[in-house]
Amino acid sequence: MPEFIINALLAGTLLAIIGGPLGCFVVWRRMAYFGAAIAHSGLLGVALALLTGSLLLDAADNSNDPGYRLGSTLVNDPWPAVLIVSLLLAMGLLILQRRHLLASDTLLGIVAHGSLAVGLLIVASMASLQVDIMSYLFGDILAVGDADIIMLAVPGIAVLALLVGNWRPLLAATVNADIAAAEGINIRRTELLFVLMLACVVALGIRLVGVLLIVSMLIIPPATARRLTNTPVHMAIAASVISVLDVWAGLAACWYFNLPAGPTIVTVSMLLFIAVMLLPEQK
Amino acid sequence: MDNGLLIEARDVCVVRDDQYILNQVSLDLLHGEILTLVGLNGAGKTTLVKVLAGLMAADSGMVNRRPDIRIGYCPQRTHPDTTLPMSARDFLRLTDAAAGMSVTGILQEVGIGDLASRQLYRLSGGEYQRLLLARAMLRRPDLLILDEPMSGVDMAGQSELYELIPRLRDEYGCGVVLVSHDIYIVMAATDRVVCINHHLCCSGQPESVIRHPEFIALFGDRIAGTLAIYKHDYSRDLHDNALEDGP
Numbered sequence: 001m002p003e004f005i006i007n008a009l010l011a012g013t014l015l016a017i018i019g020g021p022l023g024c025f026v027v028w029r030r031m032a033y034f035g036a037a038i039a040h041s042g043l044l045g046v047a048l049a050l051l052t053g054s055l056l057l058d059a060a061d062n063s064n065d066p067g068y069r070l071g072s073t074l075v076n077d078p079w080p081a082v083l084i085v086s087l088l089l090a091m092g093l094l095i096l097q098r099r100h101l102l103a104s105d106t107l108l109g110i111v112a113h114g115s116l117a118v119g120l121l122i123v124a125s126m127a128s129l130q131v132d133i134m135s136y137l138f139g140d141i142l143a144v145g146d147a148d149i150i151m152l153a154v155p156g157i158a159v160l161a162l163l164v165g166n167w168r169p170l171l172a173a174t175v176n177a178d179i180a181a182a183e184g185i186n187i188r189r190t191e192l193l194f195v196l197m198l199a200c201v202v203a204l205g206i207r208l209v210g211v212l213l214i215v216s217m218l219i220i221p222p223a224t225a226r227r228l229t230n231t232p233v234h235m236a237i238a239a240s241v242i243s244v245l246d247v248w249a250g251l252a253a254c255w256y257f258n259l260p261a262g263p264t265i266v267t268v269s270m271l272l273f274i275a276v277m278l279l280p281e282q283k
Numbered sequence: 284m285d286n287g288l289l290i291e292a293r294d295v296c297v298v299r300d301d302q303y304i305l306n307q308v309s310l311d312l313l314h315g316e317i318l319t320l321v322g323l324n325g326a327g328k329t330t331l332v333k334v335l336a337g338l339m340a341a342d343s344g345m346v347n348r349r350p351d352i353r354i355g356y357c358p359q360r361t362h363p364d365t366t367l368p369m370s371a372r373d374f375l376r377l378t379d380a381a382a383g384m385s386v387t388g389i390l391q392e393v394g395i396g397d398l399a400s401r402q403l404y405r406l407s408g409g410e411y412q413r414l415l416l417a418r419a420m421l422r423r424p425d426l427l428i429l430d431e432p433m434s435g436v437d438m439a440g441q442s443e444l445y446e447l448i449p450r451l452r453d454e455y456g457c458g459v460v461l462v463s464h465d466i467y468i469v470m471a472a473t474d475r476v477v478c479i480n481h482h483l484c485c486s487g488q489p490e491s492v493i494r495h496p497e498f499i500a501l502f503g504d505r506i507a508g509t510l511a512i513y514k515h516d517y518s519r520d521l522h523d524n525a526l527e528d529g530p
Binding site: 027028168171172174175176178179180181182183226229230231232234235 | 336354357358361370
């Protein structure tokens with residue numbers, strides 16, 4: 001097997017394992033649209049990184065200028081900027097939601113589509129940079145290199161460790177925030193922690209399956225797993241296993257039939273969901 | 284704080300959108316006492332218990348809780364979510380059981396010992412209320428707060444719950460705050476009734492509260508009359524007119 005397929009398998013498996021339990025919380029807390037808003041803003045993150053980077057490159061006098069070095073870093077690798085924008089946006093959204101200025105889905109819709117539109121405009125206006133918009137919208141898991149695996153694994157495993165370590169307070173706050181608060185759990189802290197973990201995984205996942213598809217990797221496997229399980233822990237583990245199978249089957253299909261990877265993985269995931277829904281309901 | 288005093292609230296105000304949800308409410312909660320909080324829908328009952336439990340901050344006024352107080356809180360009925368698979372047993376394991384308390388034991392004590400592996404969304408209204416009660420009792424609370432525990436419970440289940448609550452109070456010696464918009468609960472095993480309508484209307488023993496003009500104005504003559512009939516079954520001294528007027 002060529003190395004790019006091995007890297008794609010590794011990166012996809014990693015995202016699938018983390019996405020299982022995290023996605024369960026997205027489903028339980030009804031935060032799919034929150035995740036989508038962060039994902040859509042990922043393109044704005046890319047655009048801002050490229051714009052700032054190219055402005056710095058233009059302004060720099062020579063290649064030893066620190067501005068030049070920062071600029072070329074931003075242009076060559078916008079992903080750290082995407083992560084930072086996602087985390088900031090997640091915190092901002094949380095603050096706005098707590099103020100109840102607007103219905104939550106309206107607020108998220110404005111942020112999701114507004115940031116996507118502005119991101120597309122900025123990218124389109126930078127004619128000097130050849131930006132492959134499609135790879136941001138639908139991901140480019142086959143372009144993942146060795147260094148990218150590390151960049152994915154380190155924050156990914158940190159999120160997984162935090163999720164496991166805070167499992168019970170997170171779950172208690174999800175089931176009933178008032179009871180959990182009366183029992184001494186800090187609800188705001190738990191909520192912030194969850195939203196930051198979500199933003200982190202979404203930002204990492206955009207690279208693999210794109211702005212438009214990342215949320216489906218977080219919600220379809222848990223939705224499939226729900227039908228097959230009876231406890232929260234089993235659902236989380238099953239979601240990871242199902243998601244890994246989706247990634248492997250999707251990548252195999254895209255390899256043999258020469259299909260685009262991101263949409264293939266999501267299609268496989270959806271087909272498996274439909275198949276499980278057709279099973280008779282367990283008692 | 285004084286012996287027996289669990290929570291002391293003084294002049295609590297909560298304001299939302301320039302409206303007083305709570306206006307200068309003062310209240311003491313005592314150890315071992317069952318206090319029933321009555322009032323119409325939207326009178327601020329849930330807000331008041333949330334402030335007392337520390338789930339919500341008062342905009343002004345003062346709330347002193349006994350240090351290290353353990354509060355068992357049963358919120359108003361929420362519909363368990365079908366997206367989350369969880370059994371009654373798993374639900375109880377979300378909290379830290381106090382020493383000597385067990386999940387199986389408390390389930391039996393509230394009368395749903397055979398439902399440990401039942402999924403939450405398959406529980407009836409009454410079973411779910413008992414489960415909430417079990418979760419609160421598992422921590423051996425000093426104060427048990429029950430917000431509308433009878434909602435979604437059928438008549439037979441309601442009278443069983445009315446018997447269960449004082450039994451738990453006697454066994455564990457906790458204070459109880461019972462929130463209800465159903466004033467018939469007033470005459471059940473209650474030591475003290477507090478009637479609020481954003482401000483504190485009146486408080487005292489049940490038989491005196493139902494004769495208070497503000498209570499009659501809120502709930503109507505007819506209902507107060509019906510309750511007065513119940514009163515004859517009530518074991519307390521009927522001539523006790525002690526009445527603590529609100530501010």
